[in-house]
Amino acid sequence: MTDRNDSDGSWPSLRVDDWTPTRDTLHMWTQIVGKVRMTLSPLINHWWQVTFYVSARGLATGAIPVGTRMLDIEFDFVDHALVLRTSDGGIATVALEPKPVARFYGEVLEALTALGVDAPISATPNEVDPAIPFADDLVHASYDADAATLFWRQLVQADRVMRAFRAHFIGKVSPVHFFWGSFDLACTRFSGRSAPPHPGGAPNCGDWVMVEGYSRELSSCGFWPGGGEEGAFYAYAYPEPDGFADAAVGPDGAFYNSDFRQFLFPYEKARTATDPDAAVAEFLQSTYAAAADLAQWDRRNLECDPRRWDVEPGRQSMS
Known part of the structure; x- marks a missing residue:
């Protein structure tokens, strides 16, 4: 393990x-x-x-x-x-x-x-x-300490890369945070437009919960410790724009899963890449760009350069 x-x-x-x-x-x-x-x-x-x-x-x-x-x-x-x-x-x-x-x-x-x-x-x-x-609940009673530590270390790597990705967006964007209901790490960007009511359907969860969660048009990404052999990075859009499933995204190994209606990039593909950070960053950016372009987001006014103050003439870098 x-x-x-x-x-x-x-x-x-x-x-x-x-x-x-x-x-x-x-x-x-x-x-x-x-x-x-x-x-x-x-x-x-x-x-x-x-x-x-x-x-x-x-x-x-x-x-x-x-x-x-x-x-x-x-x-x-x-x-x-x-x-x-x-x-x-x-x-x-x-x-x-x-x-x-x-x-x-x-x-x-x-x-x-x-x-x-x-x-x-x-x-x-x-x-x-x-x-x-x-x-x-007497059914769930397992705790492998080594596995729990390894899972947290997976989250540390996913969190690092997702924070860097988040920094390029100046519009409404969630923190990089962990949802205990779905048990995944997520970060969500918003276009600023309303979305149609979500149909719900999550087990043992009122539809109104999903209506609140998906009340605005979004592009979301994250890491889920399921799917793939070692978990998977994911990306989806709500509402999903026409053509999203057929969009060309990277890196090699990323694919659209029609059952989940989202792109997946297996964690093991990232882990074994020459540059894992760059591989995950490419997946996050290419899937977001596909969603934003197909849904005609105002990308010019929603995106930013997180290092925009580093090289201003006459100003010393704060880093």
């Missing part, structure tokens, strides 16, 4: 088949923590208030308002602990180790209570089928 073909080990290999039980358990654990953030946070367009962010140790919620205090929660994939902290100095931890979802759920509730945080959540997972209530 830990064999790596890249030159310095920064793009790790992690076969999907080797860690599926851990991935499925971790998916449920992230939903529990994500729902805590959701119940305590005011709505931000497209559900941006519910997501996690890649951190220097794992996946973190960022600061969550709790009355006059702040709470943050982090999946630490170095020391393998869920760490809960409050702005008044409180701290609680839950071990990340093999245990059923039901036990993890109870331990998270106990940790919140110890910190004086009341966060009643909808205690059933979304976007999965079957949706076993957290308190009853």
Whole structure:
């Protein structure tokens, strides 16, 4: 599982088949923590208030308002602990180790209570089928610490490249963030125009959730730890413009999946490329350009050069 073909080990290999039980358990654990953030946070367009962010140790919620205090929660994939902290100095931890979802759920509730945080959540997972209530889930109980660390290291690489890609857009654009419902890292650009109501259809998830998420015309990209042998980068547009599926995109190995209605670039293709960063960047840019051109986005006023201040005459670089 830990064999790596890249030159310095920064793009790790992690076969999907080797860690599926851990991935499925971790998916449920992230939903529990994500729902805590959701119940305590005011709505931000497209559900941006519910997501996690890649951190220097794992996946973190960022600061969550709790009355006059702040709470943050982090999946630490170095020391393998869920760490809960409050702005008044409180701290609680839950071990990340093999245990059923039901036990993890109870331990998270106990940790919140110890910190004086009341966060009643909808205690059933979304976007999965079957949706076993957290308190009853004795099925998902795997945790391979090495696999969890490798997954986080995959996210670190995807996050780096996606942040650089995000910086070239001056229009409305999401953070690079992790959605616990679909269990993927995403970044979304918007044209500024409204979109037709999304038809919904995600399992155990109200259609109104997708209507909010897709209320504006968009081009989205990300990394999903499924598809391909080691996960896949993806890109799609909503609404999908005519001709998008037939667009010429790069690099070699990228293809359109008609079942998912999105382009995919297998992670293993990126990892083994001569320049993984450049390969992923080409995929992100070429798929975005196809969506934006076919839908006639105002690219001139939506895009920018993130290094535009570096070489201004008479001004010293800030870097």
